[in-house]
Amino acid sequence: MKKELLKKIIETKSKITVLADESTSxxxxxxxxxxxxxxxxxxxxxxxxxxxxxxxxSMSAAQIKEQIMGCLLKNGFTVELLREILIGFCSDGASVMLGVKSGVWKLLQDDFPGIILWHCLNHRLELAVDQALDVTGGTKDFQAFMGSLYSLYSQSPKNMQQLSECAHNLDIALRRIGKVFSVRWVASSWRAVCSLAVLSSLGTTFP
Structure with a gap:
């Protein structure tokens, strides 16, 4: 499927934007x-x-830029074609990616002067929510409380078994909430809070 998509894009010379993000395996x-x-x-x-x-x-801007170009060339694009169709680059706000002096975007801009920079909306939303939480009293304590509950039971089969036995003896439905990730994403916090709200309204026990 990917080969067919790339073939169509190359044949029609459709404008493209590259989205890149660092991760850890x-x-x-x-x-x-x-x-x-x-x-x-x-x-x-x-x-x-x-x-x-x-x-x-390595995590240097030059290495990342080289890998992005190598990835594009390996998938059928040429430098000449990219100069014609590559119009945007989107990533998180890390300086190595979007630095105006030596970031990946600046290195790409040197080769493709017309390229447009875009700071990923999901990352910006995460930063905005994190800043809002910093100035809102009580939210950090609540997040730490939920994280402690999650760790107490998710990392200990013994604790989980004891909790399940208690719930069974009391005829109480046992539900599981997800972990609130501190970096990504807002959705994880939203799902965890919604699960907790539902469980609290039902009066159920949860790990």
Missing amino acids: VGHKSTLIVYLKASVDGEMEPIAFPLDLVELD
């Missing part, structure tokens, strides 16, 4: 997730789809 290796956003036939609404997942030898 299970083996604790630095990786780069590369997405493309484009109108496949030049007429339909643009769609975003995963292009590749590449390992990074």
Whole structure:
């Protein structure tokens, strides 16, 4: 499917935007997730789809830029074609990615002067929510409380078994809430709070 999408994009010379984000694999290796956003036939609404997942030898802007270019070239694009169709670059707000002096965006802009920078909306939303929580009293304590509950039972099969036995003896429905991640994403906090709200309204016990 990816090959067909890329073939259409290259044939029609549709404008593309590169979306890139750093991550860490299970083996604790630095990786780069590369997405493309484009109108496949030049007429339909643009769609975003995963292009590749590449390992990074270092976290320098030059290495990341090299891996992004290598990923694009490996998937059928040429430098000449990219100068014609590459119009945007989107990532998080890390200085290594969006630094105006030596970030990945600046290095890409040197090769593609018309490229437009875009700070990922999801990352900006996460930063805005985090700043709002910092100035709102009690939210950090509430988050720490939920995190403690999660850790107490999710990391101990013995505690989980005892809780399940208590719930069974009391004929109480046992529900599980998710972990509130401190970095990503707002959705994880929203799901956990909603689960807690539902459980509290039902008077049920939860781990």
